[in-house]
Amino acid sequence: MKQFLIAPLTALISLSLLLFSSNIHSHGGVVLDEDICLIKVGFFQAHFTVFQPQTKGHEQFCEDLPDIGESIFVLEYLHDGLEKMYVDFRIIENLTGNGPFTNKADVELIDDVDAITVFYQPALQNPDVFAVLHDFQEEGEFIGIITAKHPENAKIYTAVFPFEAGFTSNDLSDLAVLFVVLSIFFSWLGYLVFKRTRSEPIFTSLLAAFLVASVFLPLKATAQIADSETITGKSKTYLLTGDPSIKPLTINQIHSWTVKLTTHDNNLVEKAHLTIAGGMPLHDHGLATQPRMVAETGPGHYQIDGLKFHMRGYWEITITVEKDGINETLTVGLNL
Amino acid sequence: MLINYLVAAALLVVGSFILWFKFIPVNDWSADEIDQIDSLWIERLSLSPPPDRTNLFADNHEAQLLGLQLFFDKRLSANGLISCSSCHQPNLDFTDGQKTSIAIGTSSRNAPSLIGASYSPWFYWDGRKDSQWSQALSPLEDQAEHGGNRVFFANLIASNFDYRKQYEDVFGALPDLGNKNRFPNMIGPFNTPENKKLWANMLASDQEVINTIFANIGKALAAYQRLLTPGPSRFDHFVSLRNSGTGETADPSLTAEESRGLRLFIGKAGCTNCHNGPLFSNNSFHNTGLLSSPGKLPDLGRVAAVNKAKKDPFNCLGAFSNNNNYCMELLFTKSGKELVGAFRTPSLRNLKRSAPYGHAGQQQTLTEVINHYDKAPDAMIGHNEAKPLELWPWERWQLEAFLESLDSPPNIDSRWLAPLPKNKDE
Numbered sequence: 001m002k003q004f005l006i007a008p009l010t011a012l013i014s015l016s017l018l019l020f021s022s023n024i025h026s027h028g029g030v031v032l033d034e035d036i037c038l039i040k041v042g043f044f045q046a047h048f049t050v051f052q053p054q055t056k057g058h059e060q061f062c063e064d065l066p067d068i069g070e071s072i073f074v075l076e077y078l079h080d081g082l083e084k085m086y087v088d089f090r091i092i093e094n095l096t097g098n099g100p101f102t103n104k105a106d107v108e109l110i111d112d113v114d115a116i117t118v119f120y121q122p123a124l125q126n127p128d129v130f131a132v133l134h135d136f137q138e139e140g141e142f143i144g145i146i147t148a149k150h151p152e153n154a155k156i157y158t159a160v161f162p163f164e165a166g167f168t169s170n171d172l173s174d175l176a177v178l179f180v181v182l183s184i185f186f187s188w189l190g191y192l193v194f195k196r197t198r199s200e201p202i203f204t205s206l207l208a209a210f211l212v213a214s215v216f217l218p219l220k221a222t223a224q225i226a227d228s229e230t231i232t233g234k235s236k237t238y239l240l241t242g243d244p245s246i247k248p249l250t251i252n253q254i255h256s257w258t259v260k261l262t263t264h265d266n267n268l269v270e271k272a273h274l275t276i277a278g279g280m281p282l283h284d285h286g287l288a289t290q291p292r293m294v295a296e297t298g299p300g301h302y303q304i305d306g307l308k309f310h311m312r313g314y315w316e317i318t319i320t321v322e323k324d325g326i327n328e329t330l331t332v333g334l335n336l
Numbered sequence: 337m338l339i340n341y342l343v344a345a346a347l348l349v350v351g352s353f354i355l356w357f358k359f360i361p362v363n364d365w366s367a368d369e370i371d372q373i374d375s376l377w378i379e380r381l382s383l384s385p386p387p388d389r390t391n392l393f394a395d396n397h398e399a400q401l402l403g404l405q406l407f408f409d410k411r412l413s414a415n416g417l418i419s420c421s422s423c424h425q426p427n428l429d430f431t432d433g434q435k436t437s438i439a440i441g442t443s444s445r446n447a448p449s450l451i452g453a454s455y456s457p458w459f460y461w462d463g464r465k466d467s468q469w470s471q472a473l474s475p476l477e478d479q480a481e482h483g484g485n486r487v488f489f490a491n492l493i494a495s496n497f498d499y500r501k502q503y504e505d506v507f508g509a510l511p512d513l514g515n516k517n518r519f520p521n522m523i524g525p526f527n528t529p530e531n532k533k534l535w536a537n538m539l540a541s542d543q544e545v546i547n548t549i550f551a552n553i554g555k556a557l558a559a560y561q562r563l564l565t566p567g568p569s570r571f572d573h574f575v576s577l578r579n580s581g582t583g584e585t586a587d588p589s590l591t592a593e594e595s596r597g598l599r600l601f602i603g604k605a606g607c608t609n610c611h612n613g614p615l616f617s618n619n620s621f622h623n624t625g626l627l628s629s630p631g632k633l634p635d636l637g638r639v640a641a642v643n644k645a646k647k648d649p650f651n652c653l654g655a656f657s658n659n660n661n662y663c664m665e666l667l668f669t670k671s672g673k674e675l676v677g678a679f680r681t682p683s684l685r686n687l688k689r690s691a692p693y694g695h696a697g698q699q700q701t702l703t704e705v706i707n708h709y710d711k712a713p714d715a716m717i718g719h720n721e722a723k724p725l726e727l728w729p730w731e732r733w734q735l736e737a738f739l740e741s742l743d744s745p746p747n748i749d750s751r752w753l754a755p756l757p758k759n760k761d762e
Contacts, residue, residue, distance in 0.1 A: 051716050053627040058713035072628060074717055128640070128676050129717045131633045252618050254457065254664045283609065285721065288620045289668045306668025310618040311609050312375070 029104075029146075029159035030063050037062035039075065041087075041148045042157025046130075047076040063144075068136040068166040073144070075130040085148040085157075086123035089132050092116045094141035094162055102143055102162040118142065123149060139166025233330035237263055238321055240330050244307075251336055254289065254308040261300050261321065268300025269323060276304055278317035278332075287317075312336050357730060361595040370578075372602040377575040378568050378744070381614035385454035385562050390657040391469045391555045393506055394562060401756070402502045403560025406553060408755035411492060412476060414483035414524050415440060420475070420557065423447040426753040429686040429746065430564060435697030436629070441480030444632065446697040449686040451746050454562040456619040457665040461679045461695040462641035463621060466666045467657070469558035470650040473550060477526040485526035486550035487519060487535075493549060507552045511545050518542050547649070551656035560752070566615070566685045567747030571598070571738075590741055596731075597738025605709070605725055605735055616684035616742065623677040625713055625720030629696040634716040637695070638675040645669070676718030685744040702739055706732050 030039050030048055037060070039048035050061040051072045065071055077083055093116045096106040110116070119134040146159045231242030242259040249255075261269040274293040279286035291306040309315055317332040365373070374380070384395065393399035406412060407420045423437040424430040430450035437443040445461050453459070459471035475481040476489060493499045494513045504510055513519045519542060522531045535543065568576075573589040590598065601607045612618050621638040628634040645666060650656050652663035679695045693699045699708065710732060712722040727735070746753075 049716075051628075053716070054630055058625070058627065058711075058716075060714060070630065072633065072716065074634070076717070128636060128673065129634075131717060133631070133633050135631075252613050252620075254668065256664075286670075286674065288618075288670060289665075290670045291668055306664055308668075310612075310620040312372070312612060313609075 030161040030163075032062050038078075039146065039159050039161065041082065041146055041159040044077070044079040044082045044085075044148065044157060046078055046082060047074075049074045049076075063161055063163040064167055065136070065163065065165040066167060068139050070133065070135050071165065072131060072133050075146070077130070082148055083127040084125070085150055086125050087130055087146065087148045088123040089119075089121040089130070090117055090145040090147075091119040091134055092143050092145065093118060094143045096143075098162075099141060100162050100164075102160070104158060104160045107143060107145060107160050113145075123147075125151070136165045140164070231257065231259070231332055231334070233317075233319060233332040235321070235328045235330045237328055238269060238330060239264060239266075240319065240332070242332065249309075249334070249336065251309050251312055254306060257304045257307060258297060259302050259304060259319070261302065269321070270299050271296070272302070272321050272323040274302055274304065275320040275322065276307075276317065277320075278315060280311060280313060280315055282314060283311065309334070309336050353730075357593060357596075357734075359592050361590065361592040362599050365599075369599065369602060372608060373575055373598065374579070375612065376571070376602075376608070376614060376616065377579075378566065378572040378614050379576070381452075381455070381566075383565075385565070388454075388467060388469070388558070388562075389659040389662045390467050390652050391558055392658040393552075393555045393559055394469075396506060396559055398502065398506045399556045399559035400563060400752075401560075402499075402506060403556040403558065404752060405499070405502070405756055406557055407560055412482055412484065412489065413440065414488075418482050420472075421755075423475075423481075424450050427689070429689040431686075431690040433691070435692050437481070439475075439481040440483040443478075443480050444629075444635070445695050446692065448682060449690045450561050451564045451686050451744075452566045452615050452683050453564070454558070455615055456617075456680070458619060458621075458645075458680060460641070462635075462637050463680055464641035464644040465648065465650075466645050466652050466663075467558070467650075468561055469551065469554035470648065472554040472557035472561070473650055476553075479525040479527070483525050485522045485524070485531055486546050487522045489553055490546050490549040491519070491521075493553065503549075503552070503556075506556065510549070513545075519546065544655070547656060551650060554650070563748060563752050565747050566683075566744040569685065569744040570594075570741045572744070574741075591737065593734050593737040594741045595738075597734035597736070597741075600727070600731055600735050601738055604731075605727065606723075607709075607735075610681045611684050617681040619680060621675055621678035621680055622721050623675075623715050623718045624679075624709070624722050625677075625715035626694050626696070626698050626708070628716060629698065632696070634677060635679075635695060636676060636717070638678040638680075639671070639673070639718075642669055642671040642675070673718070677715055678718065684739060684742050687739055688743040702736050703732070706735055706739075 029041070030037060032038075037048045039046050048062070050063070050065060051074065052059070052061070052065060052067050052070065053072065054070050055067045073089065075087070090113070092107075092110075092113060094102055095116060096102045096110075098106055107113075118136075119132070121132045124130065141162065141164050144159075144161045144163060148157045149155070150157075231240075231244065233240040233242075239262050240259050242257045245256040245258075246253055259274070261272060261274075263269060276291040276293065277286070287308070288310040289306045289308045291304055291308075293302050294305045295303045297303050304319075307317075313336065315334045315336060317334065318329055319332065320327055320329045388394040407424075410416055410419045410422075412419060418439045422439055423432040423434075423443075424447060425432055432438075432447045434447065436445055437447040448461065454468055457466065459465040459468060460474075465471035465474065473486075476484055477486065491513055493503050494510050500510060518539065520534045520538070522534055524531065526532075526535070538546075570589045571594075574595075577589060601611075610618055610620065610622055623637070645651060646669075648654065652666045653660050657663075682693075687693075687702060691700060691702075693702070693705050699705045706727075709722055710725045710727050712720055712724040714720060
């Protein structure tokens with residue numbers, strides 16, 4: 001590598017490391033694990049994120065908050081256990097003197113927790129998402145305390161995490177570092193381009209010609225024409241053909257399928273139970289509805305209700321056939 | 337010498353960019369693109385909304401007229417100042433221009449346009465209602481909206497000569513509500529402790545009498561709202577010309593910018609994943625990572641609405657539905673964590689007069705909306721289904737230009753856009 005490249009590259013790499021490393025830290029019950037902020041309440045885990053939507057938009061914080069004001073703490077349970085528990089959330093002033101190293105033992109020593117409580121959300125049982133909002137009036141050091149109470153055995157699990165609200169130091173230093181990194185990067189880039197241009201004056205003209213040409217020669221989009229008229233699926237034992245209640249099969253309409261289930265040697269399969277799932281593999285999402293088999297309408301003929309496709313494109317419907325205690329899954333591909 | 341080259345090259349690049357951007361429309365649509373475009377055409381929308389079998393009077397002319405009267409009538413509120421049209425104003429495509437609606441109180445959501453609403457199987461941003469007539473009942477009793485109660489509304493119909501006649505012409509004779517021991521006067525919203533107590537003390541058969549009248553008020557309001565359908569936009573004109581073969585050489589109804597925006601809309605930007613079909617909506621529920629409103633927790637959306645819809649006494653399967661046999665949407669609806677923070681896809685045919693956008697009016701302009709989808713930030717709760725688009729700035733401009741070409745003036749006779757001459761008792 002040419003010598004003139006080494007110095008700016010080293011500076012660039014080391015400074016960007018410095019820039020990003022300032023975001024990696026953890027203390028108390030909250031840990032940043034591969035960019036995901038987790039809180040451990042006893043042995044239960046939850047995603048933990050704090051937002052300051054009015055000042056920081058979509059930016060996420062794991063514990064320390066840059067601003068005072070409206071802050072929304074969101075817990076999304078990773079463990080089914082927490083969904084059934086009564087979870088409460090308390091924020092107290094951190095007067096322990098231990099700052100970011102405050103732990104559960106320090107909190108247990110506090111005599112009157114209520115006196116230094118700035119926010120309290122009484123216990124809620126919420127299977128979906130646990131969110132609380134506190135409007136911090138002043139900057140300072142705080143401790144968050146989350147307790148989860150088991151509804152039956154009354155066991156209590158606790159998480160304690162110290163944090164600051166309204167700190168500003170990191171922001172400024174981050175900006176300064178970013179400025180330095182960018183100016184080095186751009187002067188280096190400028191130098192390279194300058195050198196290039198001097199040695200090859202035709203370069204920019206070629207680039208311009210290429211740009212102009214590319215404008216007038218748009219690439220053709222690849223066409224994929226849908227064929228949605230046939231519903232068929234195959235597995236080791238079974239063959240399935242389906243007949244939709246709406247023809248042509250279109251998006252956004254709830255409808256039914258009557259499916260005929262046979263073995264490979266064309267014998268009707270009776271008294272089976274079908275379970276339906278599916279989605280769009282390319283979009284990584286499921287169906288908009290929960291279709292179910294509602295009846296065996298005739299020998300080997302089954303009615304499935306509640307099918308609906310809410311996007312155009314490739315869908316896969318998986319039908320699990322349960323017959324005499326043995327499950328086998330068929331996949332029906334559909335281009336809508 | 338070098339400077340001259342550079343300046344010439346720069347001028348050439350900028351010049352050809354402007355030429356391309358402003359004057360060269362897409363003229364090499366692929367078969368798949370043409371198929372996509374055709375699926376968005378207004379001609380692919382049935383002329384009248386799909387039948388609502390739960391409402392026998394959905395397309396009854398007398399019911400439409402009664403609904404029109406009720407829609408604009410401020411007496412249908414606790415303070416005599418609020419009508420449906422307070423938040424669904426005809427000149428704003430039946431929205432109110434507010435972030436979240438202001439009636440007797442302030443609502444937590446943005447007033448959606450009613451144009452084309454009847455085509456959806458679900459109502460409200462979170463779909464907590466499964467029919468338009470059932471939806472129409474909730475604002476009437478909501479303390480932040482009309483702030484009234486069903487006994488009050490039934491009495492209003494019964495005591496007004498014109499309303500009584502109109503009602504009876506459609507729904508049959510009104511029972512006598514004069515006995516105040518059986519039908520006590522209720523003041524204010526239905527769910528106050530006093531009103532709940534009065535209601536609980538009524539005979540079940542009398543409750544049913546009131547609920548039937550109340551449901552019929554909703555059915556008349558729905559019959560009227562089913563008339564609010566969208567008309568063709570410039571985009572539809574463009575598709576018409578193409579489909580008739582006359583648009584092959586020149587597309588006067590879409591500018592170069594708009595046609596490039598259309599290509600992005602159905603392609604790279606992935607908008608038709610949700611904004612599909614002739615109403616530009618799949619009427620399904622998606623989390624797109626919008627921020628919470630000031631002072632509010634993030635809205636749970638659909639996940640909290642599924643059970644409300646299922647338990648609603650005025651739903652498809654309930655006693656006041658005229659047909660319980662076509663309730664597949666309600667019976668097979670999905671629930672669960674995928675629906676945390678999910679809201680119904682809005683139509684894009686009424687963007688010009690329906691700002692601000694989003695379930696709580698979080699976004700003031702289309703530029704903000706497009707920038708949001710371009711970045712697709714992580715959602716505060718749940719999971720943002722959108723992926724970052726990384727569009728070039730001019731691509732965002734093209735997309736916005738295309739969205740503006742979708743403006744569809746309502747396809748409604750003007751007599752349905754204002755109240756009839758006043759009732760004489762008013």
